[in-house]
Structure formats: C-alpha cells, structure tokens
Amino acid sequence: MCRPWRWLPSPASPTQIPCERPVHERLLAIDYGRVRHGLAVSDGLGMASHPLAALQRKNPAQDLRHLAKVIDDRDIRRLVVGLPLNMDGTEGPMAKEVRKFGDRLGSELSLPVHYEDERLSTDEAESLLMDRGLRPSERRRLRDSLAAAVILQALLDRER
Numbered sequence: 794m795c796r797p798w799r800w801l802p803s804p805a806s807p808t809q810i811p812c813e814r815p816v817h818e819r820l821l822a823i824d825y826g827r828v829r830h831g832l833a834v835s836d837g838l839g840m841a842s843h844p845l846a847a848l849q850r851k852n853p854a855q856d857l858r859h860l861a862k863v864i865d866d867r868d869i870r871r872l873v874v875g876l877p878l879n880m881d882g883t884e885g886p887m888a889k890e891v892r893k894f895g896d897r898l899g900s901e902l903s904l905p906v907h908y909e910d911e912r913l914s915t916d917e918a919e920s921l922l923m924d925r926g927l928r929p930s931e932r933r934r935l936r937d938s939l940a941a942a943v944i945l946q947a948l949l950d951r952e953r
Contacts, residue, residue, distance in 0.1 A: 818870035821863060822945035824911065824937050825874060825891045831937030833945045834867055842945035844938035861902060872904050875911030875944040914943040
C-alpha cells in the first residue's frame with residue numbers, strides 16, 4: 794500500500810515502497826470574519842480543499858488557542874488568509890484589518906502566511922449551498938468555511 798506520508802518501511806509492511814505521488818505541505822485557509830472565521834484545509838496531495846467547522850470567535854487568546862490546535866492536529870505548514878479586496882483590486886479598511894490579523898497569527902504561530910484574493914468567494918459558496926437546496930439558517934452555518942475552501946481551492950489549482 795502506498796502512503797504519501799510514509800517513506801520508510803513500517804513494521805507492519807516491511808516491503809512498503811515510497812509513493813510516486815509528491816507529498817504536499819498541508820495548508821489552512823481562513824476566511825476572516827468579525828463574528829466567525831471560516832476554516833478549510835488542503836489534502837496531503839495539494840489537490841483538494843476541505844471545509845472544517847467555522848470558528849465562532851470569542852476573544853483573541855481563545856481564538857489563537859483553537860487555531861493552534863487545528864494547526865498542530867493537522868500538521869499545517871502554511872496559512873492562507875482570504876484578503877477582501879475591493880472590486881477594483883484596491884485594499885480598503887477591512888483588508889488592512891485582515892492583514893493585521895494574518896501577520897499577528899503568522900508571527901505567533903511561526904508559520905508563513907499567504908494572502909489570497911477572496912473577492913466573490915462568499916457569493917460562490919452561497920450559490921453552491923443554494924444549489925443544494927439548503928435553508929437560509931443551514932447556509933449561514935456552512936457559508937464561511939465553504940468560502941475558505943473556495944479560497945484555498947483557487948490557490949491549490951494555481952499552484953498545480
């Protein structure tokens with residue numbers, strides 16, 4: 794059996810050989826929000842993004858502990874933070890707030906941060922959820938993390 798994260802033979806399978814598929818560093822995407830952060834992670838091959846439960850914000854210290862746990866549990870190597878640019882590509886006050894958040898988070902967790910244009914990601918997530926026939930309350934619960942997955946998928950597609 795070929796496991797991309799195991800390159801040496803294991804006791805259970807002494808003849809295991811390395812995978813041909815490259816191992817991709819795991820990424821965590823954050824769709825920043827003042828009430829909650831949408832979260833998504835990449836798979837080990839860097840091909841797909843998967844939404845996680847959104848982080849309902851409480852206070853900066855608790856939020857940081859929650860994100861640190863997600864990062865540790867999933868062996869995250871890089872952060873992707875959605876940057877809310879204006880439709881003309883300029884940065885407004887919200888983009889400055891997001892950059893401040895991302896810079897602080899990257900510094901405190903010792904991880905590189907990549908800012909990804911998130912224009913229309915929430916609209917795309919909302920459209921996907923509407924296509925599934927979900928009620929507004931269900932869409933609201935899932936929208937932020939699906940937006941994070943949309944942001945991350947755009948980066949993964951471009952990096953391939």
